[in-house]
Amino acid sequence: MNVQRNLLWVLILAAVASPASGQQALSPTGKANSGSEGAASIPDFSGIWRHGSLPWFVPPASGPGPVTNRSRRKDNGTSNYGELVGDYTNPILQPWAAEVVKKKGDLSLAGVTYSNPANQCWPEPVPFLFKHMAIQMVQRPDKVVMLFNEDHEVRYVRLNEPHPAKVTPSWHGDAVGHYEGDTLVIDTVGVKTDRPFAMVDLFGTPYTEKLHVVERYRMLDYDAVKDELARAAKENWRPAGPMPTGSDYKDKYLQVHFTVEDAGTFTTPWTASVLYVRDRLEWPEVVCAENTFSFHGEKDLGVPLAGKPDF
Secondary structure: OHHHHHHHHHHHHHHHHOOOOOOOOEOOOOOEOEOOEOHHHOOOOOEEEEOOOEOOOEOOOOOOOOOOEOOEOOOOOOEOOOOOOEOOOOOOEOHHHHHHHHHHHHHHHOOOOOOOOOOOOOOOOOOHHHHOOEEEEEEOOOEEEEEEOEOOOEEEEEEOOOOOOOOOOEOOOEEEEEEEOOEEEEEEEOEOOOOOOOOOOOOOOOOOOOOEEEEEEEEEOHHHHHHHHHHHHHHOEOOOOOOOOHHHOOOOEEEEEEEEEOOOOEOOOEEEEEEEEEOOOOOOOEOOOOOOEOHHHOOEOOOOOOOOOOO
């Protein structure tokens, strides 16, 4: 009897210690491990990442790149966030788009802070969406969820699915993704154009219904991004100081490299990137408060008001 009892306990412990027959162990991302594709094959992007730069696009080392600021800070030569004058001579811009960018820059030179999705608390299209300085990524077997640190903005990316035959335009567009080794690839189309403040950057660069953005997310060591860090330091202002490097930073860097094409706006596809570092601090809530007035003394927004109490 004792032998039988001991054998029963051995069988129970063995069943608890290992997955039941026919079941698969789940990776940290919730994906079942099977055969050649195990947990190690899917990079773990989970957690909070922060870039802390204004603007936020890092131009490529060569080739067509984003519109950059013609106005530079006098202290260090980086982009002057207080005066946003987009380079309308960038050859990626079609003439009509160059004119839009030039008019926005003229407003800024005249001391007018023109409206954009961020300062008007509207949903931000890709890649303007990267203006949010911090992002939290949640990876699930069927989707990736991106939480941004301002205005409760949330983006959903469906995994291993195609775009529908007919895409219904939406604020963030239709985003589908898949993993290629250590890289998360996201393809976005169908970003709404019939909306206020339709622009891809702080300089008012417009877009059309033909906008198509492909993002590639990778975690890299310092040596792999040091040249990119140097370009970022030359171009973008960081209110909190330089990006941590070397002995000051032991984690990986999150690189988001993206390609933008829009045959209605640009003469050619162009590329840029955003670099993030791990953020292990508390994430404060940042919310736009509703206001009955427009930005910087513009006319009343026309928000409905009650002429008399309802009760």
